[in-house]
Amino acid sequence: MTEPKVIGILGAGRVGTAIARRALAAGYQVRVASSRPATEIALVLQFVAPGAIASDADEVIAGSDIIVLALPLSKYRNLRPDALAGKIVVDAMNYWAPTDGVLPEFEGAPSSTEVVADHLAGARLVRSFNHMGYHEIDGEARPKGDAERRAMAVAGDDPQARETVAGFIDRLGFDPVDAGRLSAASAFDIGTPVFGARLDRGQLKAALNLPAAA
């Protein structure tokens, strides 16, 4: 596909607004929708992500090249599979039962993103961003080649979608690491050594058992 220009973010909480800020800084157009009224989101964005446009979910989905899911995981059923079909969708959500409550369909799932993928059959789903804290997405972004640049894993069954999201992550300020198919996402879920750890590209590849040179 052509180089993505518009990033759509569903969810205007800490993760969504942190990704919005980074995407704006990287030169993308950014649209944000949440369950709050658009006027309220606009007020929030004016201060926490100036330049991002508040919109409703349908408009964000229709008008964006990459759509980031940054809503509370319990709300994933509100996402419309038909609207997201064919779209490149990044799942940044985590299943965190001790803080958010037990959701039966996620109990025992290999990773939360596979449940989301089942619901959004037809979307070109990519798993990423979830293993880094929101204040790190803000504070830890570094230019290409910086010795302190941190790595971010990317998994998904659509190789082109993975590549597009990897390019997005690179522009945001992190080294993307292609982890392969969506099933590989279980290696960077909550409770794994990767989750929340400060890792560079080489360290993340080693942690995911990927060949160093790839």
Place this chain on the structure above:
Amino acid sequence: MELGVYSFGDVQRDPETGALGTTAEAQRNLLEAIQLADQVGLDYFGIGEHHTYEMPASAATVVLGAAAATTKNILLGSAVTVLSTDDPVRVYQQFATLDALSNGRAEITAGRGSSTESFPLFGHSLNDYDDLYAEKLDLLLRLNESDRITWEGRFRPSLDDALVVPRPVNGKLPIWLATGGNPNSTVRAAIAGLPVSYAIIGGDAERFAPLAQLYRQAVEQVKVPNADVRISVASPGFVGEDSNAAKELWWNHYHEAFRAIGEIRGFPAPQRAGYDRDANGKGALFVGSPEEIADRILALHGAMKHDRHFFQMDLGQLPQKDFLRSIELLGTKVKPLVDAALAEKADAQPETA
């Protein structure tokens, strides 16, 4: 600017045997800390509801009640009350009683809190979190408006012209809304006309400055009558005579506290490099010498214009003597430095509207 302390009632370790102290002793230590904070001129002490062996401050108003009777000036509050799993009527009665005993020094800070043990303990589901919080906050705010209440909700039996007493000494209790930085919570506080309390526990503290601007702008737009527009910041911190010694000592306890929490919640133990970054410059960990901490409070004040800053010092089994010394330094050294610098600034720049 007000300065203060908050605690989850950290237990002590026996320096000889390494054994964890009793949860009962932790309550007495907490009372002693509040009394000292009052004596050294600090403005605020908050107790954060927790229900674990390491942090057994489960009944804050009882400890605060004992403090009310043995302190003179310090404001006494929660940091936070986990409102979602409590009965707002009971919360209000307890804090109004505390307010009576302390002659108007009681405050409530409502919020999600950093841990969730109270949900299973009191038979609530985390899945209902948002609805519970919204409903209970609504009831708590209504209780603050009048002594008679008629109310109906999902999670608590209805109230039909019920009387809720005692009433606060100053008419109403200050009720703060605590948030960890979700912008929607900031807007919620502004719309409700409530003061907001930011928990800034990691990363760069100044990233909360846009939220403070958002809060003030939202207050401006909504124009709630009699809004209580104030901002406070709660952050981890520790004051010692010597900067390096303070950072070195506190690292062990900080590491222990977050290692233990991480084990439960699935994130790795903190690393020294991250601690050193956050414990210096614009970082969220206010650990160091009195001069350094005063400078860093003032720097953040330049960005946020907050009205109150209070610190969690007793983490990861910090010995009581170190906790008390840190409180003393905050009151006797840091506070005068901050007061003097802000007074000088106010003289230099006449108030503009």
